[in-house]
Amino acid sequence: MADGLAVTQAGGYAGMLEAADPWCLRPGEAAALLAGHPWRRFAVLGDSVAAGLGDPVPGYVELSWCDRIRAELAGVRPDLAYLNLGERDLRAAEIRQRQLDPALRFAPDLVLLAAGGNDALRRSYDPDAVDGELAAMITALRASGAEVITVGMFNVSYAPSFPDPVKHLVRERMDMLSARTARLAARLGAIHTDCSGHPAERDPGSYSADGIHGNLRSHGICAALTVRRLGVFLGNTFPA
Known part of the structure; x- marks a missing residue:
């Protein structure tokens, strides 16, 4: 223990709030669920x-959710190489144009793809076009030999920044994106992590001061959901 904090296998410190967060x-848990992973x-x-x-x-823990996943994976394989190309405000087509080639050059065997949210937040959202961009990235990455994790995101219509008159419109588009991404993942053989619909998305305390991005508690929750989904993929279990 150090100042009342418990060391986690991710190499960080989990305060009592996170340790008690169901x-x-x-x-x-992560060590058991990721045991023997090949990535x-x-x-x-x-x-x-x-x-x-x-x-x-x-x-x-003061780590974003993808950094948390990296740390948990590295807890099993300390030599894990990591590349995060994420960039704020990009739409799905921009992500494919700017990030797919660098990702392929990195030659990953595991990829997390979180895209489409900035499309769905706009009235111009074209679900078929976003599906096409996601499918192109998933297909290329899987053809290169990588397993691909797709994401159903928190429905940010519940975030404090959205005024009541537009909440239902944003909610419908975000729900549509999550449902279509899940179907796409099933069709293309991706590993889908479904954070959409989690009770924490409705809690104003899950969001940062900007009123739209999740805070690090929500990152911890999404990291847990992803690690648990990987555990299912690997056939590993952790006692309740």
Whole structure:
């Protein structure tokens, strides 16, 4: 112990709030769920969700969710190589244009792709076009030999920044993006992590001061959901 903080396998410190949070990883859970994983090169593509924007929360590990996943993977394989290409404000087509080739050059065997949110937040959202961009990236990455994690994001219509008159419009588009991404992942053989619909998305305390990006508590929750999904993929379990 150090100042009342418990060391996690991710190499950080989990305060008592995170240790008691039922939606975050339990001690030893990630090690059990990721035991024997084969991945040595982990890449992340996407927008601000991938880049890891989020305010710190006292009592929670100060790592974004993708950095948390990297740390947990490295807990099993310390030589894990990591590349995060995430950049805020990008739409799906821009992510493909700017990040796909660098990701392929990195030659990852595991990729997390978080894209489409900035498309869905706009009235100009074209679901078929976003599906096409996601499919192109997933297909290219899987053809290169990588397993691909897709994401159903928190529905940010519940965030404090959205005025009531537009909440239902944003909610419908974000729900559509999550549902279509899940179907696309199933069709293309990706590993889908579904954060959409989680109770924490409705909690104003899950968001940063900007009123739209999740804070590091929500990052911890999404990291836990992703690690648990990888555990299912690997066939590993952790006692309740």
